[in-house]
Amino acid sequence: MKLSKLVGQRLKEAPRDAQTSSHIFLIRGGYARPVAAGLYTLLPLGQRITHNIEKILREEMDRIDGQEVKMPVVLPAELWQESGRYDNVGPELLRFQDRNGKNMLLGMTHEEAVVQFARTELNSYKQLPVMVYQIQTKYRDEARPRAGLIRVREFTMKDGYSFHTSQACLEKYYERCHEAYERFFRRIGLRECLSILSDSGMMGGAVSHEFMAIADCGEDTLFVSPDGSYRANREVAVSHLAYVKAEPQPLEKVATPGCKSIEDVAAFLHVPTSQTGKAVFYKDGNGQLVLACIRGDLEVNEAKLRKAIQSAELAFAADDLIAAAGAVPGFASVLELDRKRVRIVVDPSFVESSNLVVGANEVDLHYRNFNFRRDVQDQDGIQVTDIATVREGDPCPITGQPLRQLKGIEVGNIFQLGVKYSAPMNCTYLDQDGKAKPMIMGCYGIGVGRAMAAVIEQSHDDYGPVWPMSIAPFQVHLVGLNHTQPEVSQACQKLYDDLQARHIEVLYDDRGEKAGFAFADADLIGCPLRVIISPKTLAAGNVEFKRREWGKRSEMIPADDILALLEQHIRDDLAKLS
């Protein structure tokens, strides 16, 4: 490809709304252009990278016996009504009607479609296990697209679905897929990509992992133990906190004038916040009041609480709702509450800690020396479960070492779905015993565009991306300086032809621009290898060679050696990424 003909300009300045490195460089480098919020056109450079990523995806999916299919983006609502998701999923599912008034939707994931496919194509245990996958457009009507290609509304996803006759078979395949994912992310050049325990959310199912590309701009927070043995999303992360145990002291009511927050109370009574208990009121999807009790220095993890009370919706409760249940906002307590009007969930930290300061349910009064087991007489209906948010430095539940907090971009995930979709949608096979049984399913997703953006986040300098050889838009960037001089253009053209003859992907800057201009563009395009030819290099029988990550450093290479050198670098790079 000659740069003079490449569609998509490099920009000197980033659009104002681009904040993260990947967003800035994808726009500045001419890889992608915005069309509307969360909708992008991929230009040739971006599309070439996409193709390279997809090629590796296909190789890895085929390697674990996946078979590629393609399902429609537009799906009939009735299919999603069968699984129940048509009504359960919120407005991120884009619903519309076709010309006949039939309810349709844009697929945000394809469990329903693939189940419909499987139940017509797969009938016998003899056909299982099987995995089908597709690389297909998804649409999610995101409330807030952001960070360029990292959170968009329309995107390309590789989604795979496996079907099994037993949980054991699913688990075995899940493990194979996990390994394929690790290979895939290594091959596309993500340096730090961890699989972590995750919340299965709307997908359902028991076991799931997310693959997180570590990046400061990541939207997810994860916790890892120093030795890597424990890795979990904040939504599910647990820690092995020690609770202060002491001889229970007599319960005592103390005046705490104006102290409505934990900080106020702790400061006023000269106790650490960890010796207080806090009461947080929520409202669930039905408007029912929920009280969450936890040690004062800890935060309620709403994802855990949501799961504990089996409610998709959760919001802080307004003071009037709290008061209506007989509680005093700011001084509320688990004691003296109308149990019929409020559901109570308490964290172990609240149960196991001794002599806490808690609200007295009267204005300007708290109790000292609250001990849950002693002081809460009627514990019926009180749910004790972990609802604490893990903090950086909290002890790892496995090793006890301080957990490290990281930010990550979710680039893939895998779920053991079980029969969540196959049972309600009657996706069965005939087993050896002649009986129809629901298929046991797994599903496996990878965001293609997000993976591309994540690679930039992990691999760039001040001037642009540093593409890994495996997905680079071109392997070699050839620059001719003083290109109007025939010996330069002829030497360039010859090398260009030679490279193409050897199936090396080369981008040839034949524009004759000034050096600085050409180099800045080359940096933004980020090809891993660069060759520069100018009268100066030719006079010495050389060409100039550099790797993208060298910055401004380069080496002079005898012109006769350059082909072999480039081939060697390409081979070595790809070997490192295999």
Add this chain to the structure above:
RNA sequence: CGGGGCGUAGCGCAGUCUGGUUUAGCGCGAGUGGUUUGGGACCACUAGGUCGGGGGUUCGAAUCCCUCCGCCCCGACCA
């Protein structure tokens, strides 16, 4: 959906507070011609704008008021 910010040429911005000397300007980018050529060169000329849309106030609106829309950031939400 809550909070904040922004909307002027393809991109980045000034002008808006204090309405009129602006025929709406600057830089980048684009086109033509010329000079240049090792880290975003220079000269000359040219094209490119419903100042986000609509309504209002006014002799006069990019500028003031109302309203709608779009976009970004934080939060909420989210396979």
